Amino acid sequence: MNENVLNRGEHPPCGRFITFEGIDGAGKSSQIAAVAALLRARGIEVEQSREPGGTPLGESLRELLLHQPMHLETEAMLMFAARREHLAARIEPALAAGRWVVCDRFSDATFAYQVGGRGLARDKFEALEAWVHPRLQPDLTLLFDLPPETAAARVASAGADPDRFERERRDFFVRVREAYLERARLAPQRIRVVDADRAPEAIRADIERVVRETLLP
Ligand SMILES: Nc1ncnc2c1ncn2[C@@H]1O[C@H](COP(=O)(O)OP(=O)(O)O)[C@@H](O)[C@H]1O
């Protein structure tokens, strides 16, 4: 038998999936670009995306989610509807083709914001997660952790019009932060807590080290 055929068949291409999480103002955005640049410099093909969003339909749902008042369960289902589309149209095809996906938020955000922050029943979250991605989880999640006061000051000094989530009070973000940390305790191998209450350079060095140690040969 032809050796090339055997070698090709043994290892189908499969990219890695990295997500970034944290309360609003944690400082994810610029660090995502840095991680994507680090990977590209290694010759890895990277797709950068975000949730809610990442597809034309997902971006339309994002507009509604960020600005339109709605029932909590509607909010949770629309987050997962956008995610279903994102998985089908972008994440799964990219990973299957060997590309890496670097994404600003995924289901840990629904656990933190809708379950932790707003009080969605856990079994409803678990049912939606099991429906939309029964097997897939990120290979690595970087959780940017910092006090809500610091994050709120950053959001305020950025000066943009706050959306429906950014307008929430301190106690909401205290609960969101606690729910993220709870999820990290449940999945310590996958979710790495990053101290985000530091200068951007220190955070960047930390997350580049974690990405190197966990995912790069
Ligand atoms: N480590 C940091 N220290 C101080 N300010 C920061 C830091 N990281 C980001 N910022 C600023 O805080 C604001 C929110 O950052 P951003 O990356 O948009 O957060 P996120 O995407 O997590 O909501 C921006 O104005 C950004 O310039």
Ligand SMILES: Cc1cn([C@H]2C[C@H](O)[C@@H](COP(=O)(O)OP(=O)(O)O)O2)c(=O)[nH]c1=O
């Ligand atoms: C993905 C996701 C986001 N969100 C919220 C968190 C954020 O406040 C908002 C948008 O996230 P994000 O894109 O991080 O906002 P920004 O770029 O303005 O920092 O959506 C949820 O409540 N549940 C979810 O499942």
